[in-house]
Amino acid sequence: MVSAHPRLAPRQAEARRQLVRRRRRGERPVLRHVDVDPDPGRPVPVLADLSAMTCGRMVRWMRAAGPAALAACALVAAAAPRTPADRRSALVEKIGAVPVPSAPASIAPPLPADAALRVPDAVAVDEAVRQLNSPDWVLQAQAIAVLARAKSRPAVAPLKEILAGKGRPWIRGRALVALAEILGRDALGDALALAADPSPELREAALEALGICGSPPAVAAVEARLADPVPSVRNQAVVALARLKGAAAWDRVAPLLADADSAAVVHAARALVYVGSPESRQALIGLLAHKEPAVRLAAAQAEREVRDPDAAPVLLKRVAADSTSEVKWTAERALLAYPPLVLAGPCLEALAAGDSSLYPVALRILAARPSHEARSGLANLLREHADRYRTVVLPALDVLAGADPPAGRSPAAGEGPSAYQDVFVRYLSGRDTTIRRRAVEILGQCSGIDHWALLKAPLADANEGVAVAAARALRKATRGAPPGGIVEYLAGVLKSGTPDAVEEALALLGERLEAAELPKALAALDPFLAGADSGARRLAVASLDRFADGDAGRRIAAAQGYLVQWMLLGPFPNDLEGRGMSAAYPPEYGVDFTRTYDAFPFGLGAAFKAQAAAAGGVARSALSIRPPEDDGAAGTTVVSFMLDLPQAKDIKLNMFWGI
Structure with missing residues (x-):
């Protein structure tokens, strides 16, 4: 767009x-960009007034736009049109064919192989049709490319108007090529008529259109242009002839391969796509090592269409070591167009060859175009030569982690990532914390394995990230409690884990704790419940939330220092029967009303005394009742009251103590 x-x-x-x-x-x-070529890769930003710029200013702006734009300038210089206007037109034409290099992470998969070949949607087509009327020829070129790729019938009439108009010959030529893409042989008449046009740009476009249309008249017209006085037209005639005659055009294409003009060799590379003979395939592979970047770029673009298995190893080396970023990027896109099974062999061979510069490239390709054969071979390499791949362990593990089960069902043991669990387990104890953490995360995705056993050690890892990853993996991958109970399993991390690891462990405890383990859980959580850290107390209480009702809830509160289990104690002042109170009310439990104690009569004088107490880890004061010290005995009375309050908006309570 x-x-x-x-x-x-x-x-x-x-x-x-x-x-x-x-x-x-x-x-x-973003900035306006040009997308002229039907398979442009990534468009390069250019100015709206490009047609009015001098070549020097054009280069300065292209430098600001990025290295791909500089390569576009280099390609135009290789073609070397003689006039400034021609150079500007050629630059815009070439820009669409020059992709912007990407700098992906070590394992970040590149763009999908068919990203640039996707048919534009209806919104894009409608906007492109309207844009054909733009006075800016750069925008017109963009719109024509979109419509050609979409093969839009509604665009035929406006495209014919452009072709019949008096606009720039290059734009008229683009309209003709688009009509050939849309109409096929129905555009043959226009193409034949313009094959002898005085304008070289129109003749060149007509030859391109004839190659698309086909038919015997097209062959004759193309052969007539093989002797055209303009080199660019002759070169395009060779490409069109190869498209029309296939292997029979080899004799015409072969001489261009050794031409001193790099523009001729670029066209030869494009022609080899259509020749299809064994000689042409070998010649195209040879062009990947050509001294001129423009030729290597054209060869890589051609291999994306040919997909010759013999070219895959050479493309891998271009991606890894080419001096031009555009060639690297295009070679990688070419590899992504191959079927996954074709890529498995060359990528594994590159990994086994010992050239470390190829490792990241091979793994990136395998991640984007995976297959079972590639993953199995990679797993064997990691098992046999783990030290060799120390620098690319993470992307290698990610390739294995992407293993999918058969379509339509969940993975079972031996399928998906679980088929390589031994490789992941090997890296649980490595030095690199990032690798340990990634191994833990991948094991969490595996099925049919004993997660409780494999992740117990990482759960107590000294690195917080590893421990947290282990706890999260256990929460996601397991059900129920481990053998021996969840409290014992988490005892280590609860005792000495980092704050984030403890938080995850408490969440796991809350999910898997069973009623039978509540006493153990209270004992294990006592340091948190009675501690001064309010945040830790909240987490501990939250982990026991399912047991907060009834007696268990009172036990949890008691562990925090709150008085919840009330008992009657004696002796009481002047209780001559030694019976204490005659009735108890909840939450008082364990009162034996038949039991007596030795009464201790003394005077009515009693004293209140403040005593230190702790509740929830906070020092507080408790008020106790005791007889005078000189009587030689002491007692404490603790009483609770349960009130049934009426439903009213305003309630006032008065309490009177009598001693």
Whole structure:
């Protein structure tokens, strides 16, 4: 699609409309870019007034746009049109074919192999049709490319208007090629008529269209242009002839491979796509090592269509070691177009060869185009030569972690990542904490394995990230409690774990604790419940939340220092019967009303005394009742009251103590 920054747009209103449409589709507003080639890769930002720029200013702006734009300038210089206008037109034409290099992480998969070949949606097509009327020829070129890729029938009439108009020959030529893509042989008449046009750009476009249309008249017209006085037209004639005649055109293509003009060799690379003979495939592989970056780039683009298995190892080396980032990026895209089974062998051979520069590339390709054969081979390499791959352990583990079970059902033992559990277990005790953590996370995805046994040691890992990952993996991958109970299993991390690890362990305890283990849990959590850290107390209580009702709830509160189990104690002042109280009310338990004690008569004088107490880890004061010290005996009375309060908005309670 076309986007525009308002400062760079020739018309402010048009730019704003474009930005609004992008935002509605959830796209990020960026600089306007050109997308001329049907398979452009990533478009390169350019200015709206590119056609009016001098070549020097053009290069300065291209430098600001990125290295891919500089490569575009280099490609134009290789073609070397003689006039500034021709150079500008050629630059715009080439920009769409030059992808912007990416710098993916060691395992971040590149773009999908078919990203640039996807058919534009209806919104894009409608906008492109409207954009054909733009006075900006760069925007017109963008729209034509979109419509050609979409093969949009509604665009035929406006494209024919452009072709019959008096606009730039290059734009008219792009319209002709788009018509050939949309109409097929129905565009043959226009292509034949323009094959002898005075404009080299139109002749070149007509030859491209004839190659698309086919038919014997097209062959004759193309052969007539093999002697054209303009080199670019002759080169395009060779490409069109190869497209029309296939292997029979080899004799015409072969001489261009050794041409001193790199532009001729670039066209030869494009022609080899259609020749399809064994000689042409070998020649195309040879061009991947050509001294000119433009030729290597064209060869990599061609291999994306040919998908020759013999070229895969060479493409891997181009991705790893080519001096030009655009060639690297294009070679990687070419590899991603291969079937996964074709890539497994070359990638595994690259990993086994011992050239460490190929390791990240091979693993990145295997991650993006996985297969069971590739993962099995990689697992064997890690088992046999673990030290060799120390620098790429993480991406290697990620490749194995992506193993999928058969379609339609969940993985069982021996399928998916669990098939390589021995490889993951090996890295649980490594030095690198990042690798240990990743191994734990992957084991959490495995099925049919004993997670309780495998993750017990990582749960107590000195590194907080590893321990937290282990707890989270256990919560996700397991059900119920482990053998021996959850309290004993978590005892180590509860006693000496880091704060985040303890938090995850308490959450796991709350999910898996059973009533029979409550006494053990209270004992294990006593340091948290009675401690001064209010946050730790809340976490501990939350882990026991399922047992908060009834007697268990009182036991949990008691562990925090609260008085919840009330008992009657004696002797009481002047209780001559020695019977204490005659009735008890909840929550008083364990009172034996038939038991007596030795009465201790003394005077009515009694004293209140403040005593130190602790509740919830906080020092408090408790008020006790005791007889005078000189009587030689002491007693404490603790009484609780249960009140049934009426449902009323305003309640006032008065309490009177009598001694």
